[in-house]
Amino acid sequence: MAKYDLYRELSRDIEPPVISLENVTKDYVDGLHALKNLTMQIEKGEFVFIVGSSGSGKSTLIRLLLKEINPTSGKIMVNGKTLSRLRENSICKHRRGIGVVFQDFRLLQDRTVYENVAFAQRVIETPVIKMRREVPRILSVMGLSEKMDRYPSELSGGEQQRVALARALVNNPVILLADEPTGNLDPKNSWEIMRLLEEVNRRGTTVVVVTHNREIVDAMQKRVITLNKGVLISDKKGGYSNAKN
Amino acid sequence: MQKISTFFYGIGQGIKNIFRNRMFSLASISTMAACLFLFGVFYIVLSNFEYLVRSAETNVGLTVFFDEGTTDERINEIRALILRRAEVHKVEYISAEEAWEEYKNTKLSPELAETFGDDNPLENSASLTVYLSDVSMQDVLGRYIKSLEGVRKLNDSAGIADSLSGMNKIITVVSAAIIIVLLLVATFLIGMTISTGVSVRKQEISIMKLIGASNYFIRIPYIVEGILIGIIGAAIPLLILRLSYSKVVGMLEEKFSTVLNVVTFLPPERVMRVLIPVSLLIGVGIGFLGSVITLRRQLRKIEVGV
Structure with missing residues (x-):
C-alpha cells in the first residue's frame, strides 16, 4: 500500500465522512418520490461515480447536497455540518466548500476565461492580490494559460469544460460535484476531463461524478453508487457493469 | 478592506x-x-x-376703538398692555387726525373734503391696529382687549384668517x-x-x-x-x-x-x-x-x- 493510500486509510478512522446521508427521503409536492430512504457515506478524498437512468434521483441528490432543497425526512451531513441546521445566511458558506461543474458548462458568455474564473473568487470576496495569483495558477493546471483572454464562444467544448472546472476548483473546495461533465464532449475531450478530475482527486479533493458514460465508469474502476427510482441498488468498487450485477 | x-x-x-x-x-x-x-x-x-x-396673518389684525373722552395716557396704557401679550406681533397707533386724513384722501373728492374745513368728523376715531404673530389666538386676544377699560369697539378679521x-x-x-x-x-x-x-x-x-x-x-x-x-x-x-x-x-x-x-x-x-x-x-x-x-x-x- 502506497504511503498516500495508507494515510488516507488511517484518516478515515479519525475524520467523519465528507458526505453522509442517513435514511434520506425526498418527495416532491407533485407526488414524485425522488429518493427513498437513501443511506450512504463518502469519505474524504474518495472518487465516486453515481450512476442511474433518468429519474433515478441523481439530480435530486445534488440539489440536496447543495441545500437547494430540503429532504422530506432523514439527515444529511456535508463537511461535518448537518444541513438541516444551517441557517439561511450560512448556506452560501456551505456552498463554498463544494465545487460544481455541469454538462452545459454554465459559463458567462460576455466574460473572458480569466474573468469567468476570477468571478468565482470575486463573489466570495477574495482579496484582489490573492485572486491575481490564484486564477492564473488554476488556469495553468487546466492547460488554459494561453486562452485567458478568450471568450467562451471562441473555445472548444473540452476547453469550456476545463474553464468550468477551473472555476469550480479555484476556491479550493473540499468536494467537487460533476454533473454529467462529459455529456457534451467527444471521447478525446471526455478522457481529458476525466484525467483532470483524477488529478484533482489525487491532490485530495473528494470527487463525485454523476454520469451515464458507461465506458468511462468501466475503465476507471472507482467506487460506483447506482440509483434506480430513488433507491440505492448497488454500492461497489468497479465498473458500471459490475455495479449493476 | x-x-x-x-x-x-x-x-x-x-x-x-x-x-x-x-x-x-x-x-x-x-x-x-x-x-x-x-x-x-x-x-x-x-x-x-x-x-x-x-x-x-401678520397683516390681518384687530382694530381697537376707544370710548369718547379716553385720554392719550389711557390709550398708551392699553397699547402697552396689548404689546405684552405673546401672540402680538406689533401694535400701531392711528390718531383721529391720521384717520381723518386717510379717509379724506381715499374716500372723498378734494372738493367735498374742502367743505369740512378744519373740522374732524372722526374726532373719536383714534384707534390701535394690532397685528398677530399667531392668528389662531385672535379670539382669546379679542376677549382680553374687550375686557380692558376704555375700549369701545373691536373689529376683527377672524373670517379671513380662518379661510x-x-x-x-x-x-x-x-x-x-x-x-x-x-x-x-x-x-x-x-x-x-x-x-x-x-x-x-x-x-x-x-x-x-x-x-x-x-x-x-x-x-x-x-x-x-x-x-x-x-x-x-x-x-x-x-x-x-x-x-x-x-x-x-x-x-x-x-x-x-x-x-x-x-x-x-x-x-x-x-x-x-x-x-x-x-x-x-x-x-x-x-x-x-x-x-x-x-x-x-x-x-x-x-x-x-x-
Whole structure:
C-alpha cells in the first residue's frame, strides 16, 4: 500500500465522512418520490461515480447536497455540518466548500476565461492580490494559460469544460460535484476531463461524478453508487457493469 | 478592506446594470423625475402659499376703538398692555387726525373734503391696529382687549384668517395624497426595472448562488442601481426647478405686478435649501426600497439550476 493510500486509510478512522446521508427521503409536492430512504457515506478524498437512468434521483441528490432543497425526512451531513441546521445566511458558506461543474458548462458568455474564473473568487470576496495569483495558477493546471483572454464562444467544448472546472476548483473546495461533465464532449475531450478530475482527486479533493458514460465508469474502476427510482441498488468498487450485477 | 473593494465592485456593477438595462432605467428615471418634479412644484406652491398666509396673518389684525373722552395716557396704557401679550406681533397707533386724513384722501373728492374745513368728523376715531404673530389666538386676544377699560369697539378679521388657514390645510392634504400616489408609482417602476435586470442576469445570479455568493453580495449591484436611479431622478427636477424658479417668479411679478403688489415670493435659496435634501432623500429612499422589496421576491425564485 502506497504511503498516500495508507494515510488516507488511517484518516478515515479519525475524520467523519465528507458526505453522509442517513435514511434520506425526498418527495416532491407533485407526488414524485425522488429518493427513498437513501443511506450512504463518502469519505474524504474518495472518487465516486453515481450512476442511474433518468429519474433515478441523481439530480435530486445534488440539489440536496447543495441545500437547494430540503429532504422530506432523514439527515444529511456535508463537511461535518448537518444541513438541516444551517441557517439561511450560512448556506452560501456551505456552498463554498463544494465545487460544481455541469454538462452545459454554465459559463458567462460576455466574460473572458480569466474573468469567468476570477468571478468565482470575486463573489466570495477574495482579496484582489490573492485572486491575481490564484486564477492564473488554476488556469495553468487546466492547460488554459494561453486562452485567458478568450471568450467562451471562441473555445472548444473540452476547453469550456476545463474553464468550468477551473472555476469550480479555484476556491479550493473540499468536494467537487460533476454533473454529467462529459455529456457534451467527444471521447478525446471526455478522457481529458476525466484525467483532470483524477488529478484533482489525487491532490485530495473528494470527487463525485454523476454520469451515464458507461465506458468511462468501466475503465476507471472507482467506487460506483447506482440509483434506480430513488433507491440505492448497488454500492461497489468497479465498473458500471459490475455495479449493476 | 475587502468589504470596501466589494462595495466599489457593487457600485461599478450597479452603474453597468443601468446601461445594460437602459430602456427600463430610462423609464424609471423619467418617472422618478416626473414624480419629484411634481413634488417640487407642490412644495414650491405650498411653501409660497404658507409664506403668503404667514405674511397675511401678520397683516390681518384687530382694530381697537376707544370710548369718547379716553385720554392719550389711557390709550398708551392699553397699547402697552396689548404689546405684552405673546401672540402680538406689533401694535400701531392711528390718531383721529391720521384717520381723518386717510379717509379724506381715499374716500372723498378734494372738493367735498374742502367743505369740512378744519373740522374732524372722526374726532373719536383714534384707534390701535394690532397685528398677530399667531392668528389662531385672535379670539382669546379679542376677549382680553374687550375686557380692558376704555375700549369701545373691536373689529376683527377672524373670517379671513380662518379661510386662509383652512385653504392651506386643504392644499397640504390634497398635494400630500397626490405625491404619495406618485411615489408609489415610482417605487413600482423601480421594482420593475430591478426585476427586469434580475431576469436578464438570471444565469449569472444562479452561478453566483452556486459558487457561494452571499445574499448581500448578490444584492449590492441592484440596490446601487435603485439608489442611482433615485439620485438621477431627483437631480433632474431639482436642476429644472432651480433654473426655472427665479424666471417664473420674475415673470409673475412683472406680468401681474398690479395684482401681486402685496404678494412676495420666497427667495430661491430658501426654497432649495429644503427641496434639495428632501428630494434627494426621497429619491434614495424610493430607489432603495423599490430594489430591496423586489430583490427579496425575485432572488428567491432563482435556483442554482441543477
